[in-house]
Amino acid sequence: MAVELSVDEMYRKMKAMLSGIVPDFELRYKAELACEINRLKKERNAVILGHNYMEPALYHSVPDFTGDSLELSRRAAKADADIIVFCGVKFMAETAKILNPTKTVLLPSEKAGCSLAASITAGDVRELKRRFPGVPVVTYVNTYADVKAESDVCCTSSNAAAVVESLGTDTVIFLPDEYLARNLARETGKHIIFPTLSEPAAQETGGGLDFQMVGWRGRCEVHEKFTVGDIRRVREQFPDVVILAHPECSPEVVEAADFSGSTSAMIRYVEKTTVPRYLLLTECAMGDNIAAANPDKDMLRLCMVRCPHMNQITLEDTLASLQRTQYVIEVPEEIRVRALRAVERMIAIG
Numbered sequence: 001m002a003v004e005l006s007v008d009e010m011y012r013k014m015k016a017m018l019s020g021i022v023p024d025f026e027l028r029y030k031a032e033l034a035c036e037i038n039r040l041k042k043e044r045n046a047v048i049l050g051h052n053y054m055e056p057a058l059y060h061s062v063p064d065f066t067g068d069s070l071e072l073s074r075r076a077a078k079a080d081a082d083i084i085v086f087c088g089v090k091f092m093a094e095t096a097k098i099l100n101p102t103k104t105v106l107l108p109s110e111k112a113g114c115s116l117a118a119s120i121t122a123g124d125v126r127e128l129k130r131r132f133p134g135v136p137v138v139t140y141v142n143t144y145a146d147v148k149a150e151s152d153v154c155c156t157s158s159n160a161a162a163v164v165e166s167l168g169t170d171t172v173i174f175l176p177d178e179y180l181a182r183n184l185a186r187e188t189g190k191h192i193i194f195p196t197l198s199e200p201a202a203q204e205t206g207g208g209l210d211f212q213m214v215g216w217r218g219r220c221e222v223h224e225k226f227t228v229g230d231i232r233r234v235r236e237q238f239p240d241v242v243i244l245a246h247p248e249c250s251p252e253v254v255e256a257a258d259f260s261g262s263t264s265a266m267i268r269y270v271e272k273t274t275v276p277r278y279l280l281l282t283e284c285a286m287g288d289n290i291a292a293a294n295p296d297k298d299m300l301r302l303c304m305v306r307c308p309h310m311n312q313i314t315l316e317d318t319l320a321s322l323q324r325t326q327y328v329i330e331v332p333e334e335i336r337v338r339a340l341r342a343v344e345r346m347i348a349i350g
């Protein structure tokens, strides 16, 4: 757990990292908030998990652990505090609750959803299982607990290929991100279909089983917006730029980029390489966070595309969350125990 700093120490720490990004008077205000959060965190025996998309002042001050979805799920599984405050979105906080039924899990904003999680229901998964009996269901961790409960195993963008491989079956149902599924199908040479539930499936009409993946047309409302045209225009202006795309981007965008990986894989790539400049095709706060931690790296940012859900989480709301014990995440026990199997299998796979 981080050492508790005074407001002055916190202000100096934040200034050392963020002076090029956040004006001084706002930094002082945020340092005061961060100190109060850290004081309450200790008083209430809480741990704060912060996703890589958190805004720079929050990201660099209050989380005990930062990371991508898989890393934070692993941290949540090992949490020994009484309270887990999840600075991320609802499906992430739910995953922490699935793993920690006796702990209080808090999400600082009720509005922090996710377009992928909202794209599919448990009933949709049950219908797909009826259509494709015996075919295992892999769901992206960006889903709600009742959808996870219908699944054999969850995955994140950092272990999707390993999870599918681990099943050892000819065919998988892979839900709900269309682009992650298409990227995975391309990478592993599989043929993917996207059945419409209102129409009979191919094998029901004698169409034969000429596919290895069954997908769903969920999209991330952030990553679907990046285009090959964006990449072309950036490369025209900055021919030496290295472009990194999250696998929730379309296959055309991923193919036109130089690297694709989870949020933490992108951070590691930037840290380990030395090129004139980088552009991340993902939530733009990540560019700020990397630039703050690596002042020698030149980060371009496309900030017209933002995640409205991740951006709900502020230092003010995180403080209110600890002061008022809000918003408490609950998962019905019957759903939790079934979802737990799928989440634990995911965590076990590298």
Ligand code: 13P
Pocket: 052, 067, 068, 069, 070, 142, 156, 157, 158, 220, 246, 248, 261, 262, 263, 264
């Ligand atoms: P990561 O698992 O790469 O952190 O992705 C989470 C997410 O929501 C990306 O939009």
Ligand code: SF4
Pocket: 089, 113, 114, 115, 116, 117, 142, 220, 221, 222, 223, 248, 283, 307, 308, 309, 310
């Ligand atoms: Fe969901 Fe996309 Fe936001 Fe990630 S960036 S939380 S996938 S809407």
